[in-house]
Amino acid sequence: MSSNAQPDYLSVKVAQLLPYLRRYARALTGSQNTGDTYAAATIEALIADQSVFEMGFSDKVALFRAFHAVWTSAGAPVQEEGELGADAQAQKRLGKLTANSREALLLHTIEEFPVFEVAQVMAIDQREAQALIETARREMAHSLSGRVLIIEDESIIAMDLEDIVSEMGHAITGVARTHKGAVQLFAREKPDLVLSDIQLADGSSGIDAVNDILKDAGDMPVVFITAFPERLLTGERPEPAFVITKPYSEDQVRSAVSQAMFFSSTETLSA
The missing domain is CATH 3.40.50.2300 (Response regulator)
Incomplete structure (x- = not known):
């Protein structure tokens, strides 16, 4: 944990924002259990290192940025072992979409991050974030x-x-x-x-x-x-x-x- 981190980030600020992170994670995965697994992994990562909160971002951007570090390191999206039926078909369809486009779209629309904050969350250029949002809209519209x-x-x-x-x-x-x-x-x-x-x-x-x-x-x-x-x-x-x-x-x-x-x-x- 960073020596300058304030101990109340997890107990107060993160706790206040956690419902929205869980909503996003659930929409991203299509599953309450899987989404909550990623949210829990994010909290565990923050217990070890809260330095993301010292990078000048808003608290919500910092929390979601920490989530995305976990999400991308896990090679998302992940199809659960034994997944059958509609869930398996969903993952196959998701696999055909442009990488990172759904993440950008959900951050912008469901969580209402402006494009520049989508870029901050995903650690990408703002123009790339805008392009991903537009790509997701096109691909999802025809899905x-x-x-x-x-x-x-x-x-x-x-x-x-x-x-x-x-x-x-x-x-x-x-x-x-x-x-x-x-x-x-x-x-x-x-x-x-x-x-x-x-x-x-x-x-x-x-x-x-x-x-x-x-x-x-x-x-x-x-x-x-x-x-x-x-x-x-x-x-x-x-x-x-x-x-x-x-x-x-x-x-x-x-x-x-x-x-x-x-x-x-x-x-x-x-x-």
């Missing part, structure tokens, strides 16, 4: 298309999500405002992806609706939208791989939907 069920109780937001997802080339199976409505729409036509708010119009839970849907859905990716992402990123229970923060941007939705189509995030959640 997969499918049917999307939207669970959202606010009409304006639901319409906006419909427009974004439709412009991406996906078909909308329906828009549900309640838990019951979501289950009914799913029974009518099975989607390839669910895009869901957490709190619904009648006081019901989007999490409960998704859990009921996933009982019969098999492998299906899910993207959650919430104003309080940290509530879903505690590490105390099964959590979603893809979480968008409200208010969201069009870029965030496009990126999360594209990323989620690569994976099957079917872990059930606790309300």
Whole structure:
């Protein structure tokens, strides 16, 4: 550990940022367990050496830069031994993408780093970071298309999500405002992806609706939208791989939907 490092970085600053690192790691790997393994490895690395926090970066950039040192040294992405079905197919598709492009896109859209900070996190030139983001957008846009069920109780937001997802080339199976409505729409036509708010119009839970849907859905990716992402990123229970923060941007939705189509995030959640 650097002799000048302050002992409260891990206990205070890193702890505050850890939910967002876990969100990023999970979106990057498509798995809560795998993502958390990389996040834990990052913390272990920081226990040994916190000098990244002395390089003049923001605390969030420093933490994510430490993560990327671990991530790249492990030769990511890594296909887990015995991985089958949709997860194995996802890794095959990821292997065809331009190296480092997904990382750059996720950092820029989901975690909202400006391009210059993406470059700092990834230890690359700013122009290279911008090129990687643009490459990822092109490659992900042409990767997969499918049917999307939207669970959202606010009409304006639901319409906006419909427009974004439709412009991406996906078909909308329906828009549900309640838990019951979501289950009914799913029974009518099975989607390839669910895009869901957490709190619904009648006081019901989007999490409960998704859990009921996933009982019969098999492998299906899910993207959650919430104003309080940290509530879903505690590490105390099964959590979603893809979480968008409200208010969201069009870029965030496009990126999360594209990323989620690569994976099957079917872990059930606790309300």
